[in-house]
Amino acid sequence: MTPGRRPAESARACVSCSRRSWLLAELSGPLDYQCRDRGRLLDLLELSDGDLLRAVAGRRRQELSSACARFDVRDVSPAQGVEAVCRHDPSYPPALNDPGGPRMLNVAGGLDRLRALTDTPTVAIIGSRRATDYGMEMAKSLARGLAASGVTVAGGLSDGIAVAALAGALEVDGRTITVVHGGLDVACPVGRRSLYRRVGQSGCALSELPCGCGPRRWTHAGGERIIARLAELTVVVEALDSPGELAGARIAQALGRTVAAVPGRVTSRASGGTHALLMNGAHLVRGPVDALELLYGPQAPAAAGLATAQDELEPRLRDVLDRVGAGDDTPGKLTRAGEDAGGALLALSELELLGLLARGDGGRYVPRHSAA
């Protein structure tokens, strides 16, 4: 691992690492094909440029080899506001500096900020792309609590759980890192643009691919390996019991990082994956307190910014909150036994305004914090 040539004084990425990034973008098609086997994809990403070309380039090998030889770093000139940094630079996050990690990063938000973010403990909150309202609220409250305690929250932009977590962390102006599955300028999903912008204002967005590279299936898998490396602790909030949904957790486990999962109802398929993780020894996380304990040990600082209001609730609100948590989560169910309908609606509204309940799908209410 010798430092390569530096193309210019200001650039923090050497030519060989920039070339790697360019090459991955060129090989997007073949890599996408290999993506059907995630393990093989991760192995491929560890190969050197030459071996990678031999393994996947096929008929384009000659052409790409000669293009590699002629590679000019200006071919991958980053977009406005994006800085490149490679693993030969001292400011490169050490957590990423292993053979399976990315060779270089394009960073939106500034290298100094990235340094500050990766120097604090980082928790990745990941999960299903088809999350339920329960999962969303859990991810949000978990991220809110962690971010308020100064922990950096990391997550992608494609799965609903990670998006909810980033939104939750931003609610308390917390530290956030997101990994974009493609070029920083083009690969953000349309529906996430406003979130992406907000992350960019106070946190960082990372990508190992050059600007202009569109998102592909394999870039998701590639992004998951970056997120798993960034975080000391990976929390799966809600995931189906399928290899695709658990891929991030598997990578973190393989790296020896702590993996935790939030339980759901055992009857819910949406939590099947997290239950499988828990069965296989993942730590159980009910809320920010548990996650902080996993990060810092028993001397964990008290989770800041948590709704202490929960403890000083009026009995009637407490009662409604408990019943919603236990499954009577619609006005209809709350008043089934003939209780005062107006009172129940008032209590639900008050709890929503206190930030203890949120509206879920189909008129249901979802507790925003786990029951203490």
Add this chain to the structure above:
Amino acid sequence: MLARAHTFTIDGLQTRHVTVEVDIRPGLPAFAIVGLADAAVREARVRVKAAVLNSGYEFPARRITANLAPGDIPKAGPGLDLALACALLAASGQLPRERLESHALFGELALGGEVRACHGTLAVAQATQDAGLTTLVLAGAHAREAKLVEDIDVAIAERLSSAVRVLRGGPGDSLSAHAPGTAVARAPGPDLSEVRGQHHAVRALVIAAAGGHNSLLSGPPGTGKTMLAQRIASILPPLSRPEAIEVTRIHSITGEFAGGLASVRPFRAPHHSITMAGLVGGARAGWVGEVVLAHNGVLFLDELSEFARPALEALRQPLEGGRVAVVRAQHSAVYPARFMLVAATNPCPCGYAGDGDRCRCTESDMARHRRRLSGPLLDRVDLVTHLERDAAHDLREAPLTSSRKARERVTDARERQAARLKDDGVSVNAHMDVRMLLGHASPDLHGEALLRRARESGLLSARGQQRVLRVARTIADLNGSERVRARHVGAALALRPESGAEGSRAA
């Protein structure tokens, strides 16, 4: 010789006074009608000739010119036949002309000389009164409809010869016992007592009906959205007399007159394949749309997300102003269209969101579904009710309320609103503007605190706050409370629609 007769033509919901002038001159036998007549009026020549001859009168073999004045408005429909025939008889000296000046004639002629009734009789009777004419001569079938207008005489002419008798000063025909309109009170539709369970939704429905609030029912298939919506008409208060006349007039023109003054509020449920023209009118001249037919009643849109976007967009004007202006190449018209909108939808494309694990929709499916619903239409919805698939409720359990009891509460609440709003030009809470809200719906301290917290936490926009206040005012009215209290605000908050800002679950 020249003779004149008065009649009316119908243009949309308007009636237009038409003077039929008939001139008979020596010359080659001919019968010409001028004055922007449509096909049905031009065909009157044939009908009038046959009817005159078959009634035993003489059809002059000279040059006949009929002019329909004023000449710049199009005349439509066969209702001008009777006036044309009578003017022709007067011009040919077979009928004295004096009474034609004070009588209006309205009816289609059959070849044998019988008079047939035409749509729009009530409107014509009102126009007869407005035009200062004393008597309306028309077929017996619609006589009861015309008699709803009290200040004119209605003379029944079952045949052309009877009309001639009336115009000579004789009596009209007597009303046949079979004529429709013997105070047929239309059944107010299915009853609320048939609804089992869904108490929350029933309460919300009563609130919506009491305040005239536009509302959205959301729920999985089979939970009774349509069933509930169909029962709204049965809990709305009966029509007031001016409202009833308006509704009856519309029914009369569209040919849906059921006899007697309408007593039940209209309930229109167009299929979701309806076009914009079908909804607001204007497919052809004088064609009124569903929103007009729902005037003073309920417009129910089942499967809201399946409606064509342009059709829904066209609802904005009537929802805002209570009337709809239809402007087309050949014609333009303004119709009354003040209705209560009730829409029903599934919570997601598959219909099972929030219902355990059954929902198979991805997040982007949900976003698309929400996008289809949201926008200008939902902006005008005051309350949203979620129906749930409730396996626990028993089909034999007692219903929450019956339509009669609910209607009494609704009527009480509406009377309270009408008394409070009598100086403001509106009659229900749903139509209150900001100024009226400040005057009539300012909540007590605790309620104000709830609203402030909702505003500060970003759950409520300024517009959303107005909607919550309107609904809270109605809930207070239903509970007989002068002041809007915290519990009313709290309930209104729980029923509020999602605001656009928090449309996306995650961000």
